[in-house]
Amino acid sequence: MNTTASTITAAPHIPVLIVGAGQAGLSLSVYLQQRGIGHLLLEKHTPMHAWRHQRWDNFCLVTPNWQCKLPGHEYAGDAPHGFMKKKEIIAWLDAFLLKVNPPVRTGVTVKLVQPRAEGGYLVQTSVGDYTADQVVVSSGGYHLPIVPRLAERLPRGILQIHSEQYRNAEQLPPGEVLVVGSGQSGAQIAEDLHLAGRRVHLAVGDAPRCARCYRGRDVVDWLADMGYYDMPVDKHPLREGVRDNTNHYVTGRDGGRDIDLRTFATQGMKLYGLLRELDDAGGTLKFDDTLASALDRADQTYNGINAAIDQHIAKLGLDADGALPPASVYEPVWQPQAVDASGVSPHTELDLAAQGISAVVWCIGFQPDFAWVQAPVFNGRGQPVHQRGVTGQPGLYFLGLPWLYTWGSGRFSGVARDAMYLAEQIEGARGGAGLGEWQRQGELVG
Numbered sequence: 179m180n181t182t183a184s185t186i187t188a189a190p191h192i193p194v195l196i197v198g199a200g201q202a203g204l205s206l207s208v209y210l211q212q213r214g215i216g217h218l219l220l221e222k223h224t225p226m227h228a229w230r231h232q233r234w235d236n237f238c239l240v241t242p243n244w245q246c247k248l249p250g251h252e253y254a255g256d257a258p259h260g261f262m263k264k265k266e267i268i269a270w271l272d273a274f275l276l277k278v279n280p281p282v283r284t285g286v287t288v289k290l291v292q293p294r295a296e297g298g299y300l301v302q303t304s305v306g307d308y309t310a311d312q313v314v315v316s317s318g319g320y321h322l323p324i325v326p327r328l329a330e331r332l333p334r335g336i337l338q339i340h341s342e343q344y345r346n347a348e349q350l351p352p353g354e355v356l357v358v359g360s361g362q363s364g365a366q367i368a369e370d371l372h373l374a375g376r377r378v379h380l381a382v383g384d385a386p387r388c389a390r391c392y393r394g395r396d397v398v399d400w401l402a403d404m405g406y407y408d409m410p411v412d413k414h415p416l417r418e419g420v421r422d423n424t425n426h427y428v429t430g431r432d433g434g435r436d437i438d439l440r441t442f443a444t445q446g447m448k449l450y451g452l453l454r455e456l457d458d459a460g461g462t463l464k465f466d467d468t469l470a471s472a473l474d475r476a477d478q479t480y481n482g483i484n485a486a487i488d489q490h491i492a493k494l495g496l497d498a499d500g501a502l503p504p505a506s507v508y509e510p511v512w513q514p515q516a517v518d519a520s521g522v523s524p525h526t527e528l529d530l531a532a533q534g535i536s537a538v539v540w541c542i543g544f545q546p547d548f549a550w551v552q553a554p555v556f557n558g559r560g561q562p563v564h565q566r567g568v569t570g571q572p573g574l575y576f577l578g579l580p581w582l583y584t585w586g587s588g589r590f591s592g593v594a595r596d597a598m599y600l601a602e603q604i605e606g607a608r609g610g611a612g613l614g615e616w617q618r619q620g621e622l623v624g
């Protein structure tokens with residue numbers, strides 16, 4: 179593959195091009211502005227598109243408000259231990275956007291980023307070419323919605339959507355709903371439908387879960403005290419493998435609470451193992467017999483986190499609620515039915531017509547799409563190889579990815595730290611040069 183491009187003389191030159199104007203791109207803009215480094219954000223849609231257009235109506239943060247710490251824009255409301263709802267998140271982000279007032283061009287899709295033989299980068303976009311000394315990819319961590327090919331064989335009458343298209347129960351036709359995937363989105367969408375009175379069938383994956391509150395405080399508060407959110411990826415027991423972990427399911431809804439799939443089952447939700455196949459007739463879905471082990475593992479994680487909090491409390495001799503060791507271990511309130519002699523259980527088969535399934539919501543995640551970054555910086559799975567966002571290709575950076583540096587890198591809590599670090603790297607690579615010639619030419623885009 180040719181990873182260099184020849185000189186494009188007509189293309190405008192920008193010192194630092196930032197691809198994507200979400201919270202990551204805007205955070206970097208703050209620190210580049212402070213350093214007087216000329217830059218331009220290119221945004222396919224409008225700033226904060228994902229928060230405005232890819233979240234369901236009843237969405238609320240899973241992370242507590244006090245963790246919303248963008249540069250110069252910390253949450254300042256009266257509910258630091260609450261969880262902002264979608265409208266509040268957007269209002270808070272709009273206020274950030276106003277403060278940052280970034281140099282941004284909206285409605286511009288970056289189609290190619292490529293190193294040039296003479297140094298710097300060629301950046302091809304939907305509105306023409308640019309060249310840049312340095313490029314930062316802050317295009318988010320959730321690109322191509324994953325939907326299995328099996329979906330093409332489902333009966334035509336069943337509406338199928340991906341989690342990023344889900345808005346509310348009314349959007350779906352009357353009938354029962356299959357939600358596939360029980361990570362943060364799947365578990366919360368299943369709950370949303372369940373609370374709206376819909377009969378939900380949930381294919382349970384390998385996502386772990388954690389308590390919302392334990393020993394009188396939000397678990398996030400305990401983990402913060404325990405230093406978890408400052409742990410860099412290279413100190414995590416899984417090292418970079420942690421980037422592939424599925425998020426724990428828990429919710430901030432109604433002030434925050436656990437999500438317990440076993441309790442949902444006692445209330446009528448139908449649970450299944452991992453989705454495996456559709457039968458030849460195209461009417462019955464088959465699931466692996468993994469439900470019991472998946473629920474058990476999720477509970478083990480839940481209890482394990484609580485036990486770690488107990489240890490922390492004991493070690494420091496803290497005065498915490500429920501201080502009656504051992505940990506208040508979660509005891510399962512419901513157990514799946516075992517498979518019978520023919521290898522079938524209520525959790526391994528779903529007859530779509532008999533159950534009146536009218537819709538499927540795919541909640542099995544996203545694939546990265548960095549095909550437009552034509553530089554030798556990717557691993558075998560298409561993920562960038564980097565140290566704190568700095569790649570081996572001088573002047574090419576990534577920002578905003580999950581566990582880029584810490585747990586909070588892909589969230590509101592850690593992106594500021596990463597953005598500041600990259601701003602320092604960018605400044606260093608420029609030899610401390612600020613706006614310089616570029617500004618004098620009056621090219622700053624407002």
Ligand SMILES: Cc1cc2nc3c(=O)[nH]c(=O)nc-3n(C[C@H](O)[C@H](O)[C@H](O)COP(=O)(O)OP(=O)(O)OC[C@H]3O[C@@H](n4cnc5c(N)ncnc54)[C@H](O)[C@@H]3O)c2cc1C
Nearest residue numbers: 198200201202222228239240241287288317318578589590
């Ligand atoms: C369902 C869900 C729930 C979440 N809940 C929380 C939570 O409770 N707390 C928390 O802190 N975080 C949460 N997050 C994580 C994180 O805060 C969001 O994913 C956030 O949107 C990431 O910001 P970002 O700027 O890195 O990426 P994005 O917000 O995805 O922004 C990237 C931008 O790049 C643009 N773009 C992409 N490709 C191109 C291109 N080729 N050319 C030009 N522009 C391009 C996109 O249009 C987009 O606007 C959640 C994420 C999801 C998906």
